[in-house]
Amino acid sequence: xxxxxxxxxxxxxxxxxxxxxxxxxxxxxERVQGLLDTHPQLRAHLDVLADLVKHGGGGPVADVGCGxxxxxxxxxxxxxxxxxxxxxxxxxxIAQRDHPRVRFEVGSMTGLDVDTCSLAAVVxxxxxxxxxxxxxPSVMAEFHRVVRPGGLVLIGFHVGDGIExxxxxxxxxxxxxxxHLRQASTVSDWLRxxxxxLESVTVLRPDDDVPGAIVLARRQG
Ligand SMILES: C[S@@+](CC[C@H](N)C(=O)[O-])C[C@H]1O[C@@H](n2cnc3c(N)ncnc32)[C@H](O)[C@@H]1O
Numbered sequence: 001x002x003x004x005x006x007x008x009x010x011x012x013x014x015x016x017x018x019x020x021x022x023x024x025x026x027x028x029x030e031r032v033q034g035l036l037d038t039h040p041q042l043r044a045h046l047d048v049l050a051d052l053v054k055h056g057g058g059g060p061v062a063d064v065g066c067g068x069x070x071x072x073x074x075x076x077x078x079x080x081x082x083x084x085x086x087x088x089x090x091x092x093x094i095a096q097r098d099h100p101r102v103r104f105e106v107g108s109m110t111g112l113d114v115d116t117c118s119l120a121a122v123v124x125x126x127x128x129x130x131x132x133x134x135x136x137p138s139v140m141a142e143f144h145r146v147v148r149p150g151g152l153v154l155i156g157f158h159v160g161d162g163i164e165x166x167x168x169x170x171x172x173x174x175x176x177x178x179x180h181l182r183q184a185s186t187v188s189d190w191l192r193x194x195x196x197x198l199e200s201v202t203v204l205r206p207d208d209d210v211p212g213a214i215v216l217a218r219r220q221g
Contacts, residue, residue: 013178014087014108017130020166020175021067021088027170029068029094036074041204042125042156045214046071049121049154050078056150059120064109064143065127069095069102075123076102082123085112109139114146121152126212128187129157129179140194147219153196157182159203159211184213191217 010018021028036043053061058081063072066084068091075082076099083103086092095104107113109124109131122143131139143153160181169175184201191198196217204212 010108013130013132013135014110016176017178018087018089020169020177021086022090023173023175024169024171025068025088025090025094027173028091029098031170032068032070036070041202042071042214043074045154045156045202045216046074046123047078049123049152049216050075050080052152053080053120056120059148059151060118061121061123062112062114062119062146063123063125064107064112065124065130066095066104067091067125067127069099069104071123071125072102072104073099081120085109085114086127109142110135112142112146116145117148117151119146119148119151121154122147123154125154125156126158128155129181130177132178132180136190137193140190140196144194144196144219149219149221151219152199152216153191153219154214154216155187155191156212156214157187159184159206159213181210184215187213187215188217191215195220 061080061082063084066072066086069084072082072084085107087108089106092104092106158181164179166177197220199216202214
């Protein structure tokens, strides 16, 4: 695996994020179990993506930063050729255990082992939250590289400003991971700059302290 500059090895933030999710994979998986049943808006966005992909002729869809794989599984069960990619080998092992008919692999959105223009879509649900601002343009460029012209990206993230640091995981184990909060306009601008055109921007629970947002965009040319 290469870092965000294409050099061998991992930069500190990638290594810390991976190690933290390796420690906390089981705790995180337990926390989000059944999430699509209790959060129909999340499910609806995945369903819209699945419909658009199927009506656009199908093709592979990568769920990048898939975690325990529930979104990948939902897309797969919706008739989409979905597979999952995650930085954390422990998370990938849980996804494989829980969804044995779906393909999962270890990888990083900073340098995907995916052919250029080969995907119908990329999904990134609450995974760019661990990527620092300075690396975001190259991550968006990577999404643009792997998605075919006319293909889609669906990105979910926490809305806000600044960085939250976590030093304890869901199971109480020590971890070290940063979560970056962003305005929807910031993520939208990164997508436009990378060559995507916005299809929709949805803010979830805007009155919460930390709302969510889901942006759907289409690759131009
Ligand atoms: C908050 S979890 C979200 C998991 C899942 N998508 C969900 O919505 O529940 C963040 C996930 O992103 C993964 N991740 C973080 N940085 C990544 C990177 N550079 N490339 C791929 N996955 C990454 C983590 O290992 C973790 O599984």
